[in-house]
Amino acid sequence: MQLGPYLLPNPYFVAPMAGVTDRPFRKLCRKLGAGHAVSEMVTSRPDLQASLKTSRRANHDGEPGPIAVQIAGTDPVMMAEAARYNMERGAQIIDINMGCPAKKVCNRWAGSALMQDEPLALSIIEAVVAACAPRGVPVTLKMRTGWCEARRNAVVLARAAEAAGVQMITVHGRTREQAYRGHAEHGTVAAVKAAVGVPVVANGDIDSPQGARRVLRETGADAVMIGRAAQGRPWIFREIAHFMATGTLRAPPLVAEVRQWLMEHLDDHYTLYGDGLGVRTARKHIGWYVQDLPGGPDLRDRINRTDDRTEQVRQVDDWLQWLHQRMDRLPAPDAAPHEIAHSDLMA
């Protein structure tokens, strides 16, 4: 898929998730087959740009391109400024967040709340495109199907966004009112695809290669975006690519491969966050990797009780070696064996 000057290697994207898709995780997803990875959202508030959290999010050292940064805010001038700020720090694609259900910026709701104020949404899009166009940086948009069931205006906004110069549109098949409840509906995604000429990305509840193929077929979308199903399973992208190419399911990864990826992930994670914060924030990633696996919940309990990097790595490594003695490959996702007790794990 062509996005401005960039040819994306495949149409299986990892979704931006604040607190999850940081640079280490994005790098790993790309290495394991994701064709595109957008950063966690970065606030447009200038007073927060110097904060450690925001500057960490705007740091792309060693990240393979094209580097896509998502910005969130409610003010067109500040959003344009945020686009410039991030382009100066390496952003090659700017994504506007109109999909997040819960982000308050300057006492106003940003993200998907903008969908209920179409003139303001359009002003933001125009201001960001005006800031990016002179540098040849494509602007993309991520949104939901609408504000609420009665006001599903994704098609109207998508048409206006395309006319304003947006080059790719992602639609999460839920309204803002739904937050993450219920199921994603992809009928609106199909309607958006039929209404615009720019590439459309379908998002919401895709958690398997079969699901990716079904949504691509149902919507005619150009790509799919995977969020929660990639947590602790970054190899889902190569599984989708294999299934789409061959029609057969790829064997689950070898435990030895998972060990290599997880260790690499942890190492990169501690380097970005430092040992103290790194150990605490790595816990959720480790928890996702090990959930549904033998001894997983037990390992999670133990790593929640240590604040030491060396000890955290040792616990994870011991568990992986223990797992390796019992199986070569991870179980297929639907066939995860039942939990094994702590006493068994320690045996």
Ligand SMILES: Cc1cc2nc3c(=O)[nH]c(=O)nc-3n(C[C@H](O)[C@H](O)[C@H](O)COP(=O)(O)O)c2cc1C
């Ligand atoms: C923990 C978490 C953080 C998220 N943060 C963002 C964000 O920063 N920007 C955004 O556009 N969407 C964000 N989302 C929404 C996802 O990008 C995605 O649209 C949503 O999770 C639906 O996709 P899924 O069913 O594949 O998870 C977030 C979702 C989760 C679960």
